[in-house]
Amino acid sequence: ERSVFSKKNKKGHFTGSGWVVSPDKRKILMTHHKTINKWLQLGGHSDGENDLLKVALREATEESGLRRFEVLNKTIFDLDIHKIQKVGSDSSHFHYDVRFLLEADPEKEPIIVSKESYDVAWVPIGNVLRLNPEKSIHRMVNKTMVLLV
Template identity: 35%
Template sequence: MLSFTDTKLLVEKYNAFNETEAAFKTQVLDFLEKNPHNFADRHNLNGHLTASAWILDATFQKCLLIHHAKLQRWFQAGGHIEPEDTSLEHAAWREATEETGLKSLETLSRYPQIWDIDIHPIPANKQMAAHLHFDIRFAFMATDKEILPQLSEITDIRWINLSELPNYNDSESLLRMKSKTLALCEKF
């Protein structure tokens, strides 16, 4: 089970990439303060924390995206936090392996633990009212490329060249993660 204290500290230590992400970080910290006991509960109508995985190949030139059946859009792997998740990073890793079938994902641990923070609305459906996902994202490198969609909520899964990412999803959120990847490559 996630620790409120560890989760809050992890978010506090994160250095935002730009003003948008800095605002998201502030909103996540405010949300945590107001929801210390149910911040990861998917039934919290104020919203809840989720965990995602920005998966890169070994060259850092491709990212792995899934096509979400209900939303009919391409996204990074990720989803809800489960009671057995001991950390947000573990939740992101678990979601990534469940959704992609990848067996070998390495955390890019030499970089800041959190890769990205995003807040996005989830539309109402038959089971739940509209709410927010306070998404905490981690970067992983896949050491194998054998992908097998594992869940019925995924209609397709692809390695995408970063240069082609806008053709699949041109949201500020994914383009920000692309920019971070390119900035990281420039350092080496």
């Protein structure tokens, strides 16, 4: 299958992510992903679903155990294209990651760490770049800081 919404497309495919903020926008929900050993926003493969907001919400639930997310804006919050290195039998390819701004309340539901992660945590926005200083994370932190003003 060559659909850009399927990971069977070996050149590259869309992924959907949620940049999950607390109601005061001072904490970001992040996952320490096992496969690539990095702290990231919640998200993953679309698995054939072409509504990437649905993908972001599904992945945020699967990776955190949280069920109550507010979609702060249905438009794209961030878009990142990045190369995924060869892992096991999967060849290197590109992810076209469409990211949406979601909100959840750290006080309302407990986090459940999925088998895909070492950890999931609410990270104070000032500490996010210590966990992952990549350009795309920096960009989303900056966009979030604007919301605080």
